[in-house]
Amino acid sequence: MTQSSTISAQSATDIPAGSIPSHHVGCPRCGLSVAIPTIVPGDQAQCPRCHQYLVRVEKYPLDTPLAYASAALIIMIIVYTQLYMIVDMFTLHVDLTLPYMLSSLAQQDYSFLAEVMFLLTFGSPLLFLILCLYVYIGLYYQRVLPGMLYATRTLVRLRHWIMVDVFFIATLVAYIKIISRAQIHFGLAFWLMMVLAILLIRTSQGVPEHWIFYQIQTLTGNDPTIIKHSDNTISCNYCLFEQPNSQNICNVCGSFLSKRKPLSLRISMAFLLSAIILYIPANLMPIMITRAPNSNLASTILDGIEYMWNDGDVLIAVVIFSASMAIPIMKIISMLVLLYSAAYKPLISPARLTILYRITESIGRWSMIDIFVVIILMSVFTSPLAKVTPGAASIYFCGVVILTMISALSFDSRLLWDEAKEADHSDSCCTRHSS
Ligand SMILES: [Zn+2]
Ligand SMILES: [Zn+2]
Known part of the structure; x- marks a missing residue:
């Protein structure tokens, strides 16, 4: 029995409450159309190609x-x-x-x-x-x-x-x-x-x-599961159900339908470039100003890390260095690699690029640690004896974290697999041509 006849033969009433009958979903990470079996409470379904969880239902x-x-x-x-x-x-x-x-x-x-x-x-x-x-x-x-x-x-x-x-x-x-x-x-x-x-x-x-x-x-x-995957269907970016490609709006979740996120690369690049520009003043200007009766100390992110390191607080120096320096730089480089790979030619395999994207998407928020630390210190030290105020870099750095997060969220990782497919195709054409 073919997959499509399995889907049509099964009705929603034959399965336990809280289940979803077998149907096709488009993987939101790699774009593969995956035939998933009936999902009953306690089950989960994963994409066989990129291992993205497609649905996880609690017991x-x-x-x-x-x-x-x-x-x-x-x-x-x-x-x-x-x-x-x-x-x-x-x-x-x-x-x-x-x-x-x-x-x-x-x-x-x-x-x-x-x-x-x-x-x-x-x-x-x-x-x-x-x-x-x-x-x-x-x-x-x-x-x-x-x-x-x-x-x-x-x-x-x-x-x-x-x-x-x-x-x-x-x-x-x-x-x-x-x-x-x-x-x-x-x-x-x-x-x-x-x-x-x-x-x-x-x-x-x-x-x-x-x-x-x-x-x-x-x-x-x-019953959104009755629509079978075909050349005339499109998988919704948000609910993942198949919909006729003649429609603009998804009947299941009400989102706009498109094969890939519209203008994904341009939007993602625009936010990334803005983040790179803000990253310069975020590092050069003071993030925190400490005032005492006899001294005024304006410290940049790097000064703070150096101060904690010299003071013996190695763990904190490592945490702040990771959150404020390593993660933003890694995120910016990763996004540049991903954007280049999706727009031109994959630099590494799409499976590895997808893992890189998953990491980039999930770690970015942890860069907010330093901003929250400044906010807490500022709330504690408010007297003339010791007063902490945020420096201009705190606002720029906040901008870097938010803009890189939006850049990553705007990126459509399915383009990496599309580009790899095209690269493979052009390579094979070239091989045939040369032979
Ligand atoms: Zn996938
Ligand atoms: Zn939808």
Whole structure:
């Protein structure tokens, strides 16, 4: 029996609740059309060519994400209302809460940093959790709620912009930087932030958009798996279901349909070039200014690393060097290699380039550590005896991290495989011609 006859012979009613019948999906990483078998709760499907997870369904597909998202939301409320850190230094006593850090940034004319911190550690995770709960409550009660497709598309995009875990690690780095000068006690919010970071990662892993879109469609009586892969179909970039290529909008998730992300290389290159330009002042200008009664010290990223290294804090020097120097440089070089390979000729095999892309996409957010450290130090040292203010480089560096992330997210890795196929084809043509 052929794959297509298997698909047509199987109906959604023959399989356990929460399953997806066998169907074709287009791999979002390499573009291969993959015939996946019936996915029941607890199963997962991977692309055989690039090993990208195509769909992963929890054993309890509704209860697990609902439980994690509800718990994360409750803990988030505690984290943002309770004491984060207590700092005692000389006659200074600072009770730090996360809203206090935000307000002190905004009051000192660093509203850009305040907005970035607000969005990455509060706005994005909060919206992500609310949208998760909204979609899953609809699925739980078998009701199609208004804007459910839009909510699902938004929560998928928000995943990359949740940085509670990065902020938690930044706090540990700031702690080691301050501990020799002050006494520090962590509050309830700090410990619960670690739990919140884990719950957010777990919630994010438990909400497979391919499965959610299928469930929403079945509530409206549609079965997106009945469309078989052919020359007249196109795989949606977002929900991965096959759609007739005569359409502009996907019937399953409501996104624009296109074979590859439109203008992917140009958009990705534009953001990368902007990041490279900002990277120069980010390294040359001071990232942090420390003021004491008898001294004013403006330090660049490299000065900070050197200072920590000479002070014996080798681990912190290595962490800051990795986050602020190695990762951004590696990310910029990787993106240049990927863009060149996709536009002209693959420099290494597409499988290796895809691994490089996966690493580039996932590590970029960790560069925000240094910015978060500056924000924490600034909130701690506010007295005339010791005052820390962010330097201009903090804004440029923030720009570098965000722009390289957008550059990586705009890149369509399927172009690497398309280009490799074309290169192979032209090579074989040339061989035939020469022989
Ligand atoms: Zn693939
Ligand atoms: Zn779609």
